[in-house]
Amino acid sequence: MEVSPGHVRPGGRTARVREAVLAAAGDALAEQGFDHLDLADIARRAQVGKTTVYRRWGSITNLVADLLADMAEQSLPRTETGSLLGDLQANARLVQRTLSDQRQGRLFTAVIAAATCDPRTAEALRHFYETRIDEWAPCVQAAIERGELPADTDCREVIRAVSAPLYYRLLTVGHAPDEADADQAAEAAIAAARAGAYVKSWQQS
Amino acid sequence: MEVSPGHVRPGGRTARVREAVLAAAGDALAEQGFDHLDLADIARRAQVGKTTVYRRWGSITNLVADLLADMAEQSLPRTETGSLLGDLQANARLVQRTLSDQRQGRLFTAVIAAATCDPRTAEALRHFYETRIDEWAPCVQAAIERGELPADTDCREVIRAVSAPLYYRLLTVGHAPDEADADQAAEAAIAAARAGAYVKSWQQS
DNA sequence: CGCTTAACGGAACTGGAGACCCGTTTTGAA
DNA sequence: TTCAAAACGGGTCTCCAGTTCCGTTAAGCG
Numbered sequence: 001m002e003v004s005p006g007h008v009r010p011g012g013r014t015a016r017v018r019e020a021v022l023a024a025a026g027d028a029l030a031e032q033g034f035d036h037l038d039l040a041d042i043a044r045r046a047q048v049g050k051t052t053v054y055r056r057w058g059s060i061t062n063l064v065a066d067l068l069a070d071m072a073e074q075s076l077p078r079t080e081t082g083s084l085l086g087d088l089q090a091n092a093r094l095v096q097r098t099l100s101d102q103r104q105g106r107l108f109t110a111v112i113a114a115a116t117c118d119p120r121t122a123e124a125l126r127h128f129y130e131t132r133i134d135e136w137a138p139c140v141q142a143a144i145e146r147g148e149l150p151a152d153t154d155c156r157e158v159i160r161a162v163s164a165p166l167y168y169r170l171l172t173v174g175h176a177p178d179e180a181d182a183d184q185a186a187e188a189a190i191a192a193a194r195a196g197a198y199v200k201s202w203q204q205s
Numbered sequence: 206m207e208v209s210p211g212h213v214r215p216g217g218r219t220a221r222v223r224e225a226v227l228a229a230a231g232d233a234l235a236e237q238g239f240d241h242l243d244l245a246d247i248a249r250r251a252q253v254g255k256t257t258v259y260r261r262w263g264s265i266t267n268l269v270a271d272l273l274a275d276m277a278e279q280s281l282p283r284t285e286t287g288s289l290l291g292d293l294q295a296n297a298r299l300v301q302r303t304l305s306d307q308r309q310g311r312l313f314t315a316v317i318a319a320a321t322c323d324p325r326t327a328e329a330l331r332h333f334y335e336t337r338i339d340e341w342a343p344c345v346q347a348a349i350e351r352g353e354l355p356a357d358t359d360c361r362e363v364i365r366a367v368s369a370p371l372y373y374r375l376l377t378v379g380h381a382p383d384e385a386d387a388d389q390a391a392e393a394a395i396a397a398a399r400a401g402a403y404v405k406s407w408q409q410s
Numbered sequence: 411c412g413c414t415t416a417a418c419g420g421a422a423c424t425g426g427a428g429a430c431c432c433g434t435t436t437t438g439a440a
Numbered sequence: 441t442t443c444a445a446a447a448c449g450g451g452t453c454t455c456c457a458g459t460t461c462c463g464t465t466a467a468g469c470g
Contacts (some may be wrong), residue, residue: 012436012437013435013436013437013447013448014436014437014446014447014448017447017448033321033322034240034318034321034322035239035240035322036322038426038427039427039428040426040427040428043449048448048449049448049449049450050427050428050449050450051429051430051431051448051449051450052447052448052449054428054429054430055447055448056447059428109321110321112317112318112321112376112377113239113317113318113321113322115376115379116238116239116314116315116317116318116376117238117239117240117241117318122379123379125377125379126377126378126379129377129378157389160370160373160374160378161370161393163373163377164369164370164372164373165365165366165369167369167372167373167376167377168365168368168369168372168373169365171317171320171321171372171376172317172320172330172331172334172368172372173331173334173365174320174327174328174330174331184362184402184403187397187400187402188366188393188397188400188402188403189397191396191397191399191400191401191402192392192393192394192396192397194396194400195392195393195396195399195400196396197389197392197393197396198389198393217466217467217468218417218418218465218466218467219416219417219418219467222417222418243456243457244457244458245456245457245458248419253418253419254418254419254420255419255420255457255458256418256419256420256459256460256461257417257418257419259458259459259460260417260418261417264458
């Protein structure tokens with residue numbers, strides 16, 4: 001992305017431009033969708049010359065990848081309820097609310113679409129989700145220590161199991177999940193985890 | 206899609222062209238990805254004038270939607286093993302093999318990307334998955350009748366629960382699931398279903 | 411076996427997104 | 441405060457995917 005020949009200038013204007021362009025890219029992605037993305041349009045929204053966007057990011061693809069990297073930074077802290085069901089429900093509802101939100105939902109589908117078209121973006125998306133999972137996995141670990149789940153349960157897999165049906169709904173069923181879907185996802189993940197479906201090192205047939 | 210003023214001619218050449226173009230579109234989608242799709246390229250692959258593609262489908266978007274409709278027709282029959290675990294494992298592995306296949310996997314991600322960008326394509330994709338679920342739901346119904354699952358279990362939801370983690374892996378983790386993932390998905394779906402996570406009419410908090 | 415016309419294909423046209431040039435503004439260090 | 445160069449921005453050009461024109465092929469009916 002940023003080339004640094006000799007001297008870089010991250011101060012003042014540069015940072016302001018980056019912020020404005022990323023915000024504009026997010027808006028454009030949410031409103032227009034991944035295709036229909038237009039360099040000139042993004043520049044107009046950011047009140048920035050389109051040459052600037054072209055020079056700094058080179059392509060729409062790189063811009064989306066950078067946007068994802070930026071999104072990964074802003075990791076919202078998880079809520080601690082003390083019970084596994086409460087924690088996973090909180091997680092499920094957070095995902096559900098995000099995907100149901102007009103802007104955020106469209107943004108996420110657009111970003112996923114972008115990731116399927118470019119390896120760098122795919123890597124950025126992967127990193128984004130790994131970051132989110134890092135944030136929530138500890139609540140599963142705590143449940144293991146309380147004896148609520150098998151000792152060798154794969155914490156990260158449980159968190160993925162909560163998100164999976166919600167994203168599946170959004171992408172293949174076509175519309176965002178509702179609150180009941182979120183609760184169902186949390187319940188199902190716990191039931192499967194209790195039954196040992198997510199224990200590590202599963203070499204069986 | 207097809208306009209029919211006065212008289213249509215579905216025979217011979219027309220059918221051959223449609224078949225060739227849909228096949229070419231599938232290849233192009235799998236190789237180039239959803240963006241980078243080129244009308245002229247598809248026409249070249251199908252050994253057909255690009256004017257023809259343009260006139261018959263109007264846009265890439267409609268072509269992909271039509272491809273999906275065509276894919277929904279070719280529903281492969283499910284394998285009956287007699288046990289719920291066997292059936293769901295068969296389903297999970299079928300999905301897993303499909304997504305792991307070089308061509309098919311890329312095709313599916315591309316198609317999903319296309320669906321996020323256009324309502325008609327999204328509807329076609331939804332119909333495709335509904336068709337697949339129709340095919341497999343009966344094996345869950347049979348399990349209910351054998352008393353293996355709660356009576357008011359949502360059969361279709363169980364099938365979705367099998368696919369969800371596999372697609373989630375492909376789209377957000379970035380690479381296709383393996384056979385162990387497939388078995389895990391089947392196990393998890395059964396465990397959750399047994400625990401009553403997929404019973405219908407879940408109006409609780 | 412013709413004849414009408416739906417459907418196809420080659421080739422030329424066109425609009426707009428991306429690439430670029432060059433003058434202007436901002437940065438940051440001396 | 442000064443100044444070299446890093447970064448920005450307006451305007452222009454280029455290239456090619458999508459579109460259209462019109463002559464050609466073949467489907468299907470009498």
